[in-house]
Amino acid sequence: MKKITIAIDGFSSTGKSTLAKQLANHLGYVYVDTGAMYRAVTFFAMKNGYIAADYFDKETLINSLQFIKLHFEYNSNVGFAEMYLNDENVENQIRNMGVSNNVSRVAEVSEVRAKLVEQQKEMGKEKSIVMDGRDIGTVVFPFAELKIFMNASPETRAQRRFAELQEKGQQVTFEEVLKNVQERDYIDTHREDSPLVKATDAIEIDNSNLTREEQFQKVLDLVTATTKSL
Template identity: 75%
Template structure:
C-alpha cells in the first residue's frame, strides 16, 4: 500500500496555494481543505452580523457568536472540489469578493477564531492523505507534516493575478485596490501576534512569479514522490 502523507501548503495571499492544493489532491486521491475559505466564511459572518466594518471591529461580539457558526465543506461533483457552506448556505461565491478579502486578515488575527478553526482542521487531517493550504498549516496545524511548501511571489504579480480573476468574475474593482488589499493582508498576516505567517524551518520555498501552473505542479509532485518512496 502506498504511504499516505500530510501535505501542508502555506504562503502569501494570491500565490495560487488553493490551485496547487486542488491539483495535488485530485492527482493523489487525497482530501483537499481550503482553510482560507474557513476564515473567509467567518469574516462573511462577521460582516452579515455587523461585527466588522471599515472603521470598527466588535471582537467580543464575534467571539461570543462563534458557537453559532457551523462550517462545512460539501463536494460539488460538477466542479470537482468541495465548496464552503456557512450555517447550511453555500457561500463559495460570497467569500471570494474584494470586500471579504479586506476583512479576512483582521478576523484571522483573533486568537479565539484561530483556535476554533485549527481544532477543526486538525480533526480533518487526523488520518493523513490530506492537502491543506493556508497561513499556519506547517507551523501550527500540522507541524509534523511530511511535506511543507511555502509559496511566494511579488506583491505586484499576485495583485495582477487576483485582479484578472476578479475581472473574469465580473467584479468592478481596480488594480490599485487589489494591490492595496494584497499589501495590507501581507502586513497583517506577517505581524499578528497569534500564528503569524512565517515559513517553517523544514519547508520548501517556491517563488512562482515566473512559473506556470504545470511547472509548479510537476516540481511539487516530484517532492511528494520522493518522500513517499523514501518511507
C-alpha cells in the same frame, strides 16, 4: 504510495488553493481550503454587522462563534469541495473584495484561530490530506511529511487576483487589489497569534515565473521523493 500529510502555506494570491486542489485530485487525497474557513467567519461577521472598514466588534464575534457551523461539500460540477456556513453554500460570497479587505483582521483573533485550528487538526487525523493556509506547517500540522511555502512578488499576485476578480465581473482597480495584497501581507506576518512564517523544514517555491503546470510537476516530484524516503 505511503499516505502523507501535505501542508501548503504562503502569502495571499500565490495559488495555494489551485495547487492544493490539483494535488488532491491527482493523489486521491482530501483537500481542505482553510482560507475559505476564515473567509466564511468573516462573511458571517460582515453579514451581522460585526465588522466594517472602520469598525470591528471582536467581542460580539467571539461570543457568536458557537453559532457558526462550517463544513465542506464536494461539488462534482466544479471538481472541489465548497464552503458551507450554517448549511448555506457561501463559496461565491466569500470570494469578493469586501471579504478580502476584512479577513486578515478576523484571522488575527485568537479565539477564531483556536476554533478553526481545532477543526483542521481533526480533519487531518487520517492523513491523505492536502491543506493550505497561513499556519498549516507551523501550527496545524507541524509534523507534516511535506511542507511547501508559496511565494511571489506582490505585483504578480495582485495581477492574478485582479484578473480573477475581473472575470467574475467585479469592478475593482489594479491599485486597489495591490493595496489589499500588501495590507494583508503586513497583517498576516505581524499578528501576535500564529503569524505567517516559513516553517524551518518547508520547501519554498517562488512561482512568479512558473506556469501552473510547471509548479504542479515540481511539487508532484517532491511528493514522490517524500513518499519514497519514508
